Amino acid sequence: MTKETFKAFLVSQIDNKNYQTNIVEKVVDDLPQGDVLIRVEYSSLNYKDALSAKGNPGVTKKFPHVPGIDAAGRVVISKSAQFQANDSVIVTGFDLGMDTWGGFAEYIRVPAEWVVSLPDGMSLRESMIFGTAGFTAALCIDALQQNNITPDRGEVLVTGATGGVGSIAISILAKLGYAVVAVTGKESQYDYLKFLGASSIISREEVNDNSGKPLLKERWAGVVDTVGGNTLATLIETTKHSGCVTACGLVGGAELITTVYPFILRGVRLIGIDSVQCPIATRSTLWKKLASDWKPSHLERVVTTVNLEELREKVNAILQGKIVGRVLVDLSRKDRLAKL
Missing domain, CATH: 3.40.50.720 (NAD(P)-binding Rossmann-like Domain)
Known part of the structure; x- marks a missing residue:
């Protein structure tokens, strides 16, 4: 389809017990099959992501792997009539970042039924402060x-x-x-x-x-x-x-x-409470509440922002219980527009 390259936080297995992480260049064609190709602008770090980055088999079984159970960005290509190019969307849960390459990368490709439209009143950045x-x-x-x-x-x-x-x-x-x-x-x-x-x-x-x-x-x-x-x-x-x-x-x-x-x-x-397989209708309803009556006025107070290169340190910190609030992963490379 395309040889467009992108950055990704890749976890590789060295042996039965050891894993390593590197920032690598991958090709869009390396992504799994799916209905919607999304240029990721923001992701976030969750405890499950850190487990995946350390090779926890209860989270991820296939390596090399890109963690990130959260992603927000803009649609590049969609096979679903529900989404059009440049739509702002959110993907959380399902298999994203578990055994499907996730949001710690500049692109993801996922089934349409995993995707929620970004609600009015919420920015892509805010959606991933929530995550x-x-x-x-x-x-x-x-x-x-x-x-x-x-x-x-x-x-x-x-x-x-x-x-x-x-x-x-x-x-x-x-x-x-x-x-x-x-x-x-x-x-x-x-x-x-x-x-x-x-x-x-x-x-x-x-x-x-x-x-x-x-x-x-x-x-x-x-x-x-x-x-x-x-x-x-x-x-x-x-x-x-x-x-x-x-x-x-x-x-x-x-x-x-x-x-x-x-x-x-x-x-x-x-x-x-299960956030992984939660139905899309429920997701849409609650994201709309988070964008309006439920949105705190001090969201930025609960977040620390990092880029992919700074992510490894935060992975270790969250496993040690040293993180306060949320960690936002900024992938919004303003100098590089997706042209596929």
């Missing part, structure tokens, strides 16, 4: 609202508060009028969390109960949990009657050891 993390936060908040968790019901607790999902969840919830309790182990970031809108901040220890009691004092109307494990169990046991807990992460462990008592005696609802 999968922001979209996941939106899914959590939407689930809380669908389960009648309104601001007058009481406090909403957010774990992993300084991370991407947590930072954006706090920002949106505060804008919508909720009293937000942020959970963090980073005392140095208290001012950051207060700036985002947290009404109070507590330590991780306060939501990590090991007493073995099946029910604890009722505290939260709603929960956005990015941690899982015993933290999630504790939050279920401390949620108020008819409250709602959303679960979207497992950094604290994949096992959930609890009892049925919170569910049958307090009517607590546990909602699993």
Whole structure:
């Protein structure tokens, strides 16, 4: 089709245990088959991307590989009548950046059913400040609202508060009028969390109960949990009657050891959040909310911007828990227009 070249953050396998990353020049014809060719302007770094960059087989099985589960840019060629050249679009989730070459490159090619039109009121840059993390936060908040968790019901607790999902969840919830309790182990970031809108901040220890009691004092109307494990169990046991807990992460462990008592005696609802296979209709609805009523006024406060060459350092940092907020990957080479 074309020999147009582009830059990509390529992960290669050296042996069974070792992988290396390099910025390389690839050809558009190297991309997988798909309906829509997109010139990527922005991507973002997520924990899953870092795992892929380190060769984690639970994320990526085929190498060499380009990570990046998020991408935003402009359509170059489309076989689908739904999209035209120069349309601004967003792609997150599905297989992008997992076993399909992803957004850490200047071009991607994907099926049309993975693509969402950029909503009015949002720039391509803003869409990737949100990225999968922001979209996941939106899914959590939407689930809380669908389960009648309104601001007058009481406090909403957010774990992993300084991370991407947590930072954006706090920002949106505060804008919508909720009293937000942020959970963090980073005392140095208290001012950051207060700036985002947290009404109070507590330590991780306060939501990590090991007493073995099946029910604890009722505290939260709603929960956005990015941690899982015993933290999630504790939050279920401390949620108020008819409250709602959303679960979207497992950094604290994949096992959930609890009892049925919170569910049958307090009517607590546990909602699993999946941003990967979420239907396009839901995606479009929530992206429109993020572009309007749910968009925080301080998006730039939660983001650090890097280019492809600076990405390796951030991959290591996110795996070490050293990232605060979001990392935006800028691929908008203004001096190079796509002419295919």
